[in-house]
Every structure is written in structure tokens, then in C-alpha cells.
Amino acid sequence: MHAAQNSHNTVAYPGFPYPKTHPDSLAAMAILHGLNPAPVEACRVLEIGCNEGANLIPMAYAIPTSEFVGFDLAGVPIERGQERIHDLGLANLRLFQADMLSLDAAALGTFDYIIAHGFYAWVPERVGERMMVLFGELLTPNGIAFVSYNAKPGGHLRMMIREMMLDHVRDIEEPTRRMAESIAFLQFLVQSRPEDDPTRLLIQNQLEHMEKRSLEGGFHDWLTEAYHPASITELVEHARSHGLEYLSEAVLPLPHDPTYRAEVRSMLESTCGGDIVRQEQKLDYLRARMYRETLLCRADRVIDRDFTAENLRRLMLASAVESSAGDKPGSKVYTIPAGFRMESHDAGVMALFAELEANWPRPMSLRELEPRLSGTGFRLDNEGVTLLIHLISAKFVSIHAWCAPVAAGITTHPRASACARLEAGTREFAPTLLHGMLKLEDAVLINFLKLLDGTRDRTALLKQMQEQFPELTEERTRAGIESSLRLLFRAGMLEA
Numbered sequence: 001m002h003a004a005q006n007s008h009n010t011v012a013y014p015g016f017p018y019p020k021t022h023p024d025s026l027a028a029m030a031i032l033h034g035l036n037p038a039p040v041e042a043c044r045v046l047e048i049g050c051n052e053g054a055n056l057i058p059m060a061y062a063i064p065t066s067e068f069v070g071f072d073l074a075g076v077p078i079e080r081g082q083e084r085i086h087d088l089g090l091a092n093l094r095l096f097q098a099d100m101l102s103l104d105a106a107a108l109g110t111f112d113y114i115i116a117h118g119f120y121a122w123v124p125e126r127v128g129e130r131m132m133v134l135f136g137e138l139l140t141p142n143g144i145a146f147v148s149y150n151a152k153p154g155g156h157l158r159m160m161i162r163e164m165m166l167d168h169v170r171d172i173e174e175p176t177r178r179m180a181e182s183i184a185f186l187q188f189l190v191q192s193r194p195e196d197d198p199t200r201l202l203i204q205n206q207l208e209h210m211e212k213r214s215l216e217g218g219f220h221d222w223l224t225e226a227y228h229p230a231s232i233t234e235l236v237e238h239a240r241s242h243g244l245e246y247l248s249e250a251v252l253p254l255p256h257d258p259t260y261r262a263e264v265r266s267m268l269e270s271t272c273g274g275d276i277v278r279q280e281q282k283l284d285y286l287r288a289r290m291y292r293e294t295l296l297c298r299a300d301r302v303i304d305r306d307f308t309a310e311n312l313r314r315l316m317l318a319s320a321v322e323s324s325a326g327d328k329p330g331s332k333v334y335t336i337p338a339g340f341r342m343e344s345h346d347a348g349v350m351a352l353f354a355e356l357e358a359n360w361p362r363p364m365s366l367r368e369l370e371p372r373l374s375g376t377g378f379r380l381d382n383e384g385v386t387l388l389i390h391l392i393s394a395k396f397v398s399i400h401a402w403c404a405p406v407a408a409g410i411t412t413h414p415r416a417s418a419c420a421r422l423e424a425g426t427r428e429f430a431p432t433l434l435h436g437m438l439k440l441e442d443a444v445l446i447n448f449l450k451l452l453d454g455t456r457d458r459t460a461l462l463k464q465m466q467e468q469f470p471e472l473t474e475e476r477t478r479a480g481i482e483s484s485l486r487l488l489f490r491a492g493m494l495e496a
């Protein structure tokens, strides 16, 4: 039996919904770059190495009119996924066990979106080669492929850590013990070096990621048999040999990225000219990049690398900001769920956020927004485009090509996504209709979520909760119901 099949059958990989792989996100990035991707509500999606379908199942649930296919070498997680599909009655998703190397790809048809998350750099090279062959053969003319991988040059640093881990646990068989002992060894290593030592800081930084992961996840990420970081240059050369081209990363770089610095831009222009891949490679040296999530399209597509008002007008915008009064007179502070805040007294920005905040969790098209914002100072001229791109890169605004089936408000008989209700209590998180996840640690919230099947109003919900949690006062239960409904609504878990 193949090694990967073995380990994924015996050690469950903790899969999640990955928002950046969602067809909405892929389509929005493609539109921003001037392409014409398939509509999210009428597309075909393939996930390679989908494991138990933790990414595909919530997608297929939220987009019932599109078709989803996933396969994996490991049969045990595929069976787990098939059970969930059955429980949810999803007719638009098929998961099956197959080895990439012997798959009858032609029988699958073509796909508008192909996802390979956590795959390319963690499988033997011939399997990675086959992935690129499939991208080349199965992608529709306007199709988009997503590939994540350990990137160079930072991948070399990770290789150093991985080699030390592998050597330390070479006599240990059991996978989670291998990971636990590896972590303990790295902790010892960190403690035994001076505080400002660069190697200590490097290992400490990676340790922090490992400590947040489960031992099972860490084992698959760090101690797999195959581990091949690739530079952006290597990845794109590989893609080009199969008729594909570099589109962009899955999201815009964050505002502190070196790409926005004037002296970096002038170095890039003088050393790389307009070659985007050479530029990205140089930037990766500055970033000591360790991981990438890259989008590819067909080589003959015409890509607009300068963001234009015309392309932005084809998109929808959303924002999870919550506003409060700012420190300066007339200004407002905007906070996003990740905790970042910004203050603005610009009338155009404040008007934009007022519209988006009132509409959350639904997106609004720029065509709809522009007339509503006229006269507020918000204009999609060059300055307005730059400002909007800045808000998008800072994650205060997200771009969309599709409206998730989320409720516009909290209804009298609230219904949470069946997908979330199924997962509640079986895992420590539940997927949202926005393809995010909500951590569910509290038994009261888990039980409450399970009650939200659309048949109960507030009175019925109160009665059920009082029966389940008699130790809580009525006042506390009532307040808990309201705050939980607001939490679930804002997370995008309540259905339209």
C-alpha cells in the first residue's frame, strides 16, 4: 500500500473550509484581473486530494446549482465524507477514492475551478507532475486552478527544521508521538539558545504554528514522506509547460508587504522590467516566503495586471466592519473580526462602510453602490480605485462574484445551515455559508445551533433551552438566545 494512503487512512487529517479556494473567491480574483470566469452558481469544481471533503461539502451545500467532484488516494476519509454527503442529502457532490497516478481523468469531464490545497509540495514529484497535467487537460478555457505549496526560499528554512525533527524521532513509529516528541525537542532547542539568536527566533516562530495545530495535522504537514518546496519560478515554469499561466496569488498582498514600497518597486522595475514572475521571485527573497497560494489560468488569457474601475464594477463588495465613534471629531473607528481597526474621517470611506456594514453579511455590487454614494466623495477615479484596492488588501473589504445564501436579517423562525448543524458537536468548529468557520467550544451554543432548523420561534427556542439548561435563569437564557442569534447571523450561518 502507498505510504500516503497508509498515513491518511490511519491518522485523520483535520481538514477545514478554505475560503480562498471557494469558487466565489477564485472568480472574484479572476474578474479583478479582467478575466471572464464561469458564474459561481453554474460551475463545475474539482478538488484533487480532497481528503474527507471538509472543504467541498460546505461549498456544495451553499451552491446547490453547481457541481462538485473530489477524489483522494485514502479511502477511509473518503468514506467519512460520503457519510456526511448522505446525511445532508447533497446531490451535487461526488467524492471517490482514486490514485491520481492511475485516474481515468477524461471520464471526469472539464472543470471551471480546480483546487489542489495542501497537495503539490507534500506528494512525490511524479504525483505533483500529474496534478499539473490534470490542470492542463481538465481546465475549461476560462478556468482557474488553485495550488498551495511550501515555497522557496523560506521552504529551505522549514526543511532544516523538518530534518532535525525527522532525525530526532527516527526510532519512534506512532505518528502523533512522533509529532509530540518533535515539538518537545524543538522547545528544548529554543530554550537552549540565547534569546536574540536568529535560529532560536526562526524555530520559535515555526513552533508557534505547530503548537496551534493538532498533532495529527502537524504530523501530516511536517513529517510526511514527501516534502518539496517550490519557488514561484519553478511552479510557473511547470505550469507553463502545461499551457497555463500565472494569474495572481489567491488574495492581494497585505498592506505591509514589500511590494507596496517605493524603493522596492523601483528595484523590481530596474531588475525585472515588467516580468511579473521575476518580480514575485525577487519579492519572495525579501519576504523569505515559506508558503504560497497561487492561481493559474490558461496561457492564452489576457490578464489586466493594473486594477481598473471597469473590472471593479463587475464585482460585489462586502465588509464585516463594526463602527464606533472615533477619537477625532467626526471620525469613525472600524473594527474587523480579526481585531484590526482603522480610523477614518473621509466622507466617501465612511459612506461606503455605512452601506456595507448595514448590508453585512451580504455583498453589494459596485453598480448598486456607486449611485448611492454619489455626492459623498466616493468616486471610482484613479484615487478611488487605489483606495478601494488598499481596503481590499487590508481585508476591511472583500470582493465577491456571488451572494452566499445568507439571511438578510434574523427572522422569526431562524434556520442555521444544515451543514453547520451536522458538524456542531462533532468537531470544534462549524462551517459558515461564507465558507469560513466558527469555533464552537461552548455546549450551550452548540445545543442552541442544533435547534435552529427553521421550525422554532423565540418562544419555542426559549422553552427548549430551558429544558436543556435548567440551571440557567430565564433572563440569562433569553439574553443568550439574542446574543447567539446575532453571533450566528454575523458569522453567516443563518440561511436566507
Ligand SMILES: C[S@@+](CC[C@H](N)C(=O)[O-])C[C@H]1O[C@@H](n2cnc3c(N)ncnc32)[C@H](O)[C@@H]1O
Pocket: 004, 005, 008, 013, 014, 015, 016, 048, 049, 050, 051, 071, 072, 073, 074, 098, 099, 100, 101, 116, 117, 118, 119, 122, 123, 127, 220
Ligand atoms: C496534506 S493532505 C491535504 C488534504 C486537503 N486537501 C486539505 O488541504 O485539507 C494531502 C491529501 O492528498 C492525498 N493524496 C496523496 N497522494 C495522492 C494521490 N496519489 N492521489 C490522490 N490523492 C493523494 C492524501 O491522501 C491527502 O488526503
